[in-house]
Amino acid sequence: MTYRTASIIAYVVFFAVVLALPLVLNSFWTNRVAIYLVYSICAIGISMSWGYAGILSLGQGLFFGMGAYMLAMSLTLAVPENNPVPQLMLLNMEPNAVRDLCCVTTGSFLWIPFRSIAVGMIAGIVVPCILAAGIGYVMFKRRTTGVYVSIITLAFALIGQMLIVNNQPLTGGFNGLADLALLEIAGFEFDPYGPSAYYAVAFTLIAVILLARYMLTGRIGQVLKAIREDEARARYLGYDVENYKLFIFCVSAGVAGLAGMLFTLTSEFATPSLMATSLSISMVIWAATGGRASLLGACIGALIVNFVGSLASESATFQPVWPIILGLLFVFVVLFMPNGIAGIFKAFIERSGNAGKAEGFAETKLSAREV
Amino acid sequence: MNAVHRASQVATVSAAPILRTQKLTVRFDEFPAVREVDLSIADGELRVIIGANGAGKSTLLDLLCGKTLPSEGEIWLRDRNITGIGEAAIARSGVGRKFQTPTVFKDMTVLENLQVASNRRVRVFQNLFDRVKPGPSDKEIAVAERTGLLGSMKRRASELSHGQLQWLELAMVLSQDPKIILLDEPAAGMTAAETDKTAELLLDLAGGHTVLVIEHDMAFVRRICRTITVMHQGAVLAEGTAEEIEHNPAVIEAYLGSATLSHA
Structure with missing residues (x-):
């Protein structure tokens, strides 16, 4: 069996399992697994930028959080009590302010477009993309590479988190946005604990994987890999390296934003902690564990790490040390299995394939000697 | 003077x-x-x-x-x-440049290196939905033959000898036309x-x-x-x-x- 066949089988099996799971899970676990699948989408975003183009963003949580907030704003306004002005603003407004979204608190007019759910959903992807385009443009045009990219993205995520925490009248501050309406599209309501939200996540995940795979197995994937291998050489072959990096960085941010929206859908809240360093770094650990250069690997890495993490959180012994275990896992993966679970899978398939070939080779050698 | x-x-x-x-x-x-x-x-x-x-x-x-x-x-x-x-x-x-120490894409095969080099549609959106042909094109075969790399097309660049790396980089530069x-x-x-x-x-x-x-x-x-x-x-x-x-x-x-x- 070639590696290609094996990986196609792996994808099909994974999709089948993901689609079949709600049949055997109760509503609590349906919701949990839906959230893990959301994290899988994040891991795909990391895999696209880090695994394929070598851009290690430690601020992916910024884009994830932005996506979550965009939809959460729309879903906040969809609650009847939050009309015309959300409760969180009434609590924080100046005594004689006009009770209208235009000017109840500083900047509250920014919420106006989010009265439309559609705007919230589009903004959930577009705003992270635009943000990434701005950050990426400055970084890549100045030819920032490697660890500096990681530090800059990390810093932006911290700034984002701080801006949200410090602007309570506008953003809900530290508590974030909770008490959201359920997402309703054309009369259909997505229940976070039922199969509807789960399948929204699952189909999005599958679509993202297929699109990303189609793109990255094509010409652009080859060029990105080349850029990862040797940026200068790609440049002297005529490729505008900065544009390629900017492109994949934005796509990766868009994917994170999409995941953020699905997080709001399944968790029913958005908080500044989504932009915390710990979550951004966790995303990198998920992708590394599964195999950063493999989309499916990154997905499975996110599922496994989160599943084990949630088991650990139920045990009084493991819960406090889980972050330490996660850190050690990252060190272990980086040192001993740089291509993660996907790398082990590939090595296994190639070895079993080669074993067959080697036998055949031995035979021909033998017959040659007889002659 | x-x-x-x-x-x-x-x-x-x-x-x-x-x-x-x-x-x-x-x-x-x-x-x-x-x-x-x-x-x-x-x-x-x-x-x-x-x-x-x-x-x-x-x-x-x-x-x-x-x-x-x-x-x-x-x-x-x-x-x-x-x-x-x-x-x-x-x-x-x-202008094609070959460096003193060979710079090639080490983790890619010789063929992939040549494909990246010979692809003259270099813009992001020209390549977005473009597929890569599975085998070498006539041009890639010709340039590989000229540089003595035809037998190594499927090998990873990291497996090549120093001399072969030099030729691979030269082959890539030639592929740029x-x-x-x-x-x-x-x-x-x-x-x-x-x-x-x-x-x-x-x-x-x-x-x-x-x-x-x-x-x-x-x-x-x-x-x-x-x-x-x-x-x-x-x-x-x-x-x-x-x-x-x-x-x-x-x-x-x-x-x-x-x-x-x-x-x-």
């Missing part, structure tokens, strides 16, 4: 120059690494630049391919001023047999391509060369055939005590 004058007369061959520099100068912290270089390379010419370490040879190539920005002066490719337009744009306009090829010590680190093969390859290229080579090894230079440009302390000291150069008093003076030129 006299030497330079005479040499420039030699260099004015019939064809219009494909690459031309005007008073090309670069200073690093006020130190001029390349000084007022006027270079003129004719179409189809095989030109060798020689000079001692620190004479500014590699810096000159860096200037030509955009790696270093000139402090003063201009670079013209045919009738286009390519000064300061950026490495990628310079490459697209037809450059108007002029810049080679920085193409035979560096090669075995005698590999050096022979490289010399043959360069002579073979010389007809159809314009090639500018930097070289240390005088024996190698004599085998491949038509016109030699000698650089000394960042400036052009002399230009002419191997014969003329070796008997040029200015060159002899500059290299006095160094056996590189006369006895290599």
